[in-house]
Amino acid sequence: MQSRFLLLFLIMAGLVVAFAPLPAPAVAPQARTFRIDARQYAYSPSELKVNQGDTVTLQLVSTDVVHGLYVDGYDVSVEADPGQSATLTFTANKSGSFRFRCNVTCGAMHPFMIGKLTVGTNNWLYRSVGLAFLAVVSVNLSLKQKA
Amino acid sequence: MAKIELTRSTFIKNALKSRYPQLKVFIVMLIGYIFAILAGLIGTPVGSHNFSIVFVWIAWWAILILVAVPFFGRGWCAVCPIPLPGEWLQRGAILNPPDKRPKWLNQRVPKMFRNIWMQNISFLLLALFSSVLLTTPNITGIVLAAMLFAAIGLSTVFERRAFCRYLCPVGGFIGLYSQTAPIELRIKYKQVCVKCEGKPCYNGSTNGYGCPWDVFPGGLTKNTYCGLCMECIRTCPHDNIAVNLRPFSADLAKPSTRMDEAFKAFIMLGSAMIYAGVLLGPWGMFKDAAYNVGSSAWFVYAIIFLAIIFVILPGFFTLGILNTKNVLPLKQRFASLSTALIPLGLMFWVAFSLSFVLTNASYILAALSDPLGLGWNLFGTANTAWRPMLTSILAPAQTLALVGGLIWSARTAQKAANEIRTSSISIIVFSFILTLVMLWLLL
Numbered sequence: 001m002q003s004r005f006l007l008l009f010l011i012m013a014g015l016v017v018a019f020a021p022l023p024a025p026a027v028a029p030q031a032r033t034f035r036i037d038a039r040q041y042a043y044s045p046s047e048l049k050v051n052q053g054d055t056v057t058l059q060l061v062s063t064d065v066v067h068g069l070y071v072d073g074y075d076v077s078v079e080a081d082p083g084q085s086a087t088l089t090f091t092a093n094k095s096g097s098f099r100f101r102c103n104v105t106c107g108a109m110h111p112f113m114i115g116k117l118t119v120g121t122n123n124w125l126y127r128s129v130g131l132a133f134l135a136v137v138s139v140n141l142s143l144k145q146k147a
Numbered sequence: 148m149a150k151i152e153l154t155r156s157t158f159i160k161n162a163l164k165s166r167y168p169q170l171k172v173f174i175v176m177l178i179g180y181i182f183a184i185l186a187g188l189i190g191t192p193v194g195s196h197n198f199s200i201v202f203v204w205i206a207w208w209a210i211l212i213l214v215a216v217p218f219f220g221r222g223w224c225a226v227c228p229i230p231l232p233g234e235w236l237q238r239g240a241i242l243n244p245p246d247k248r249p250k251w252l253n254q255r256v257p258k259m260f261r262n263i264w265m266q267n268i269s270f271l272l273l274a275l276f277s278s279v280l281l282t283t284p285n286i287t288g289i290v291l292a293a294m295l296f297a298a299i300g301l302s303t304v305f306e307r308r309a310f311c312r313y314l315c316p317v318g319g320f321i322g323l324y325s326q327t328a329p330i331e332l333r334i335k336y337k338q339v340c341v342k343c344e345g346k347p348c349y350n351g352s353t354n355g356y357g358c359p360w361d362v363f364p365g366g367l368t369k370n371t372y373c374g375l376c377m378e379c380i381r382t383c384p385h386d387n388i389a390v391n392l393r394p395f396s397a398d399l400a401k402p403s404t405r406m407d408e409a410f411k412a413f414i415m416l417g418s419a420m421i422y423a424g425v426l427l428g429p430w431g432m433f434k435d436a437a438y439n440v441g442s443s444a445w446f447v448y449a450i451i452f453l454a455i456i457f458v459i460l461p462g463f464f465t466l467g468i469l470n471t472k473n474v475l476p477l478k479q480r481f482a483s484l485s486t487a488l489i490p491l492g493l494m495f496w497v498a499f500s501l502s503f504v505l506t507n508a509s510y511i512l513a514a515l516s517d518p519l520g521l522g523w524n525l526f527g528t529a530n531t532a533w534r535p536m537l538t539s540i541l542a543p544a545q546t547l548a549l550v551g552g553l554i555w556s557a558r559t560a561q562k563a564a565n566e567i568r569t570s571s572i573s574i575i576v577f578s579f580i581l582t583l584v585m586l587w588l589l590l
């Protein structure tokens with residue numbers, strides 16, 4: 001009986017950690033522009049951070065062959081010819097961490113030409129860490145119960 | 148928990164006993180495999196448009212690691228085309244000949260090679276070149292062909308499936324992780340085997356061949372080395388072989404004591420983490436180093452790769468168990484407790500592969516219609532645009548896999564620690580920290 005109660009409690013705690021709404025920090029939205037150089041097989045800079053609500057402009061500059069930039073989760077993209085630049089503007093309304101990746105086949109390692117855009121805080125990572133912690137605690141508690 | 152004997156169904160049993168259903172699958176697989184070799188060698192050098200890369204490293208890999216291994220264990224080995232030409236040559240037959248005298252050298256594999264160290268090495272060799280292997284059709288074609296010919300070569304020198312047992316880089320980790328699968332092939336009654344004369348399941352009979360995997364079915368306690376080839380179902384005169392549905396990870400209740408198997412767990416765990424960082428991370432420097440095989444950056448990468456697998460991970464793991472008081476020697480504790488890393492590693496691979504596969508699955512449709520990248524359009528899908536699939540559920544699915552793997556690993560650690568009367572806490576902390584690293588790398 002007691003162990004069932006414990007299990008229920010842990011599942012509830014897990015759900016809270018995974019889904020409880022968090023207050024979005026109130027930061028006035030800004031317009032931000034990044035110049036991103038693309039070469040085989042990397043972006044530079046490859047890690048971008050913006051606040052939720054910001055208007056993000058990416059200026060993609062290809063330094064060798066044709067490259068693209070596709071943002072996971074936002075489903076927006078842009079392509080730049082060699083030596084040229086192209087811009088992409090979108091509103092970063094979803095928070096979290098998103099990969100951006102090349103969407104024009106540009107050579108062997110093309111599928112792994114990847115960068116990372118973080119909008120606001122990467123809450124899902126912290127929630128996942130919380131879940132992992134809860135998991136370890138519950139496994140140990142369930143052992144104590146049996147012992 | 149109870150087991151359910153699947154072979155009690157006469158339909159399943161007859162399908163497994165007959166050689167024809169399996170042969171049909173074999174032929175399809177072999178044609179696909181040879182086509183992949185040819186596509187790799189003569190098709191377009193652009194990996195994402197070549198059948199060899201797309202079907203081997205995206206489609207096959209996805210099925211293998213997300214479905215076949217977790218649910219069917221060595222199920223892939225039951226239909227794998229790689230050892231077939233060698234095996235047919237070795238037997239001098241494709242089905243079942245009346246005359247079973249050895250046709251070739253039929254040597255026993257030397258004792259020093261009767262472990263999985265060669266498989267550990269062959270896997271690491273491929274792993275160190277993986278950035279090139281995964282992206283270059285030529286190299287994939289050559290490696291696939293080399294495996295086929297190595298299997299043929301070993302079949303003519305040694306008895307049974309020496310390639311599968313001792314060299315195949317894929318077979319090593321399938322065997323390790325097959326212990327977690329909810330399916331097994333075992334005998335029904337020990338007593339029947341004890342009284343059985345001639346042990347045809349191991350020695351062969353007019354009904355079929357002795358175990359090609361050099362396993363005595365009567366002694367099976369774990370899935371690792373049984374290739375689910377179904378020969379023993381055909382040869383056992385006492386109907387004593389069963390294929391059972393069972394709880395997940397049943398084999399892990401009896402921890403291994405072998406160092407080669409323990410290190411296999413570390414190799415797989417470490418590789419999944421390194422790939423997650425190098426291939427899916429945003430750091431171009433690592434990708435350059437991994438891809439430019441032979442450059443000095445690559446040598447540094449190779450050294451770090453091996454150091455993580457052989458020094459850093461086992462080192463911290465050992466530190467964790469050093470102070471636990473126990474009558475058993477450290478080596479044995481190390482091997483037993485590393486069992487906990489088997490489900491952890493499997494789920495690391497699942498989480499890594501989910502991202503890789505969902506992002507690139509749309510290439511499969513295009514490659515189906517234009518397998519050589521020559522501008523064909525066989526099924527009208529050649530122009531399918533690349534687009535990541537299911538991006539919104541990817542992160543939750545990865546968390547589920549990683550946290551689920553952590554729980555599974557912690558439970559396994561408790562059982563393994565119980566078995567040798569020691570504490571599991573340091574192993575659980577070890578798994579927890581690695582899970583955090585993996586979450587950070589992937590999310």
Ligand code: SF4
Binds near residue numbers: 229230317374
């Ligand atoms: S061990 Fe390797 S070659 Fe043998 S059946 Fe399994 S995957 Fe195929």
Ligand code: SF4
Binds near residue numbers: 344349364365384387
């Ligand atoms: S042939 Fe059948 S009964 Fe005889 S030893 Fe093998 S599994 Fe047991």
Ligand code: SF4
Binds near residue numbers: 359360363374378379
């Ligand atoms: S003969 Fe039986 S025990 Fe041996 S590999 Fe085949 S299925 Fe497994």
Ligand SMILES: [Cu+2]
Binds near residue numbers: 067102104110113
């Ligand atoms: Cu590209």
